[in-house]
Amino acid sequence: MPLTLTFQKFLKGLSGKHVLLLVHKAADVDCIASAAVLKNSLNDVQFTIGVPGYLNQHALRLSESMKIKHALNPVISDFAAVIVLDFNTPEMLGLQALELEKFKKPIFIIDHHSKTKDSLDFPNKSIIDPNAVSTTQIVFQILQELKIKVSAGNAVLLSAGIITDSNDLAIADSKTLQTLASLLKICGKTVSEVQAVYEVPQDVSERIASLKSAKRVMLFKAGDFLIALSQVSHFASNAANSLISLGADLVIVGFSDNNGNAKLNARASESFLKKTGIDLEKDILSKLERKFEGTSGGHEGAAGFSGIAKIDELFQESMILIEDFLGSKGFREKIKELKD
Numbered sequence: 001m002p003l004t005l006t007f008q009k010f011l012k013g014l015s016g017k018h019v020l021l022l023v024h025k026a027a028d029v030d031c032i033a034s035a036a037v038l039k040n041s042l043n044d045v046q047f048t049i050g051v052p053g054y055l056n057q058h059a060l061r062l063s064e065s066m067k068i069k070h071a072l073n074p075v076i077s078d079f080a081a082v083i084v085l086d087f088n089t090p091e092m093l094g095l096q097a098l099e100l101e102k103f104k105k106p107i108f109i110i111d112h113h114s115k116t117k118d119s120l121d122f123p124n125k126s127i128i129d130p131n132a133v134s135t136t137q138i139v140f141q142i143l144q145e146l147k148i149k150v151s152a153g154n155a156v157l158l159s160a161g162i163i164t165d166s167n168d169l170a171i172a173d174s175k176t177l178q179t180l181a182s183l184l185k186i187c188g189k190t191v192s193e194v195q196a197v198y199e200v201p202q203d204v205s206e207r208i209a210s211l212k213s214a215k216r217v218m219l220f221k222a223g224d225f226l227i228a229l230s231q232v233s234h235f236a237s238n239a240a241n242s243l244i245s246l247g248a249d250l251v252i253v254g255f256s257d258n259n260g261n262a263k264l265n266a267r268a269s270e271s272f273l274k275k276t277g278i279d280l281e282k283d284i285l286s287k288l289e290r291k292f293e294g295t296s297g298g299h300e301g302a303a304g305f306s307g308i309a310k311i312d313e314l315f316q317e318s319m320i321l322i323e324d325f326l327g328s329k330g331f332r333e334k335i336k337e338l339k340d
């Protein structure tokens with residue numbers, strides 16, 4: 001049975017009703033775009049786009065530039081039905097997981113993530129295709145099967161989901177590129193014109209901070225890993241991200257003022273996270289609290305510390321913790337400073 005028939009059947013009973021298009025926590029471009037396109041395309045149903053928690057910065061930018069209305073932390077039980085988009089485990093809802101698990105009215109899932117043992121399972125009420133690079137790719141297929149015309153605006157949204165979820169096309173296969181080609185033809189845009197719809201423009205002071213942090217970088221090498229430390233007083237998190245894009249594996253950008261108030265921002269690259277299994281918050285920044293007055297927060301790939309300390313002392317202690325961590329994981333090479 002063509003995948004869309006099940007969806008059509010599901011929609012049939014919902015005409016005129018209030019249905020929630022529910023995306024995952026830290027909503028990304030793919031899920032917001034999928035929700036917006038379904039809302040724009042299926043006119044018989046009254047849709048609300050619901051976001052648990054918050055949108056990531058690209059999704060937020062997309063929702064502003066494409067005027068996508070959404071409700072934060074919607075009351076799930078208020079709706080006649082729920083369409084789950086771009087996830088299939090309740091855990092992806094964060095604090096609202098239980099609310100969905102308790103929801104007894106109809107639920108339909110459209111997703112491209114592989115199922116796990118924790119996946120929600122509704123026979124004949126899901127389209128889960130792990131071969132699709134993005135949920136928007138599945139949504140496009142649904143619209144084609146339902147013979148619903150894709151407007152230029154919807155083509156931009158569907159393309160945006162494909163581009164972001166394929167890691168800027170790095171993992172796009174021929175089918176993905178064929179789909180994208182048809183969508184770009186409809187909206188008459190190039191890939192970079194679609195990216196401009198969700199990319200966040202940085203103002204001049206943010207860019208100055210990033211460039212200064214690159215100029216002031218202290219670089220260390222441990223085997224094939226590069227660790228970068230740098231100091232800027234503002235926009236440290238942007239600066240840390242830009243040092244990662246320049247090729248560092250682990251970055252700590254920080255600053256302390258004359259009163260001894262200090263802040264650190266740490267970032268790790270995807271490949272460093274995968275190879276070492278590091279959790280920046282758990283393994284490094286939270287351990288600074290033992291030696292310095294202050295608090296840390298964050299998660300594996302991005303974390304921060306703020307407290308009372310001199311920046312040099314914070315850097316020094318961080319490097320000791322990093323060396324200990326790498327040593328404990330079998331990366332025994334001593335960290336050496338790279339001087340030019």
Ligand SMILES: [Mn+2]
Pocket residue numbers: 030031086112133134135165
């Ligand atoms: Mn996705």
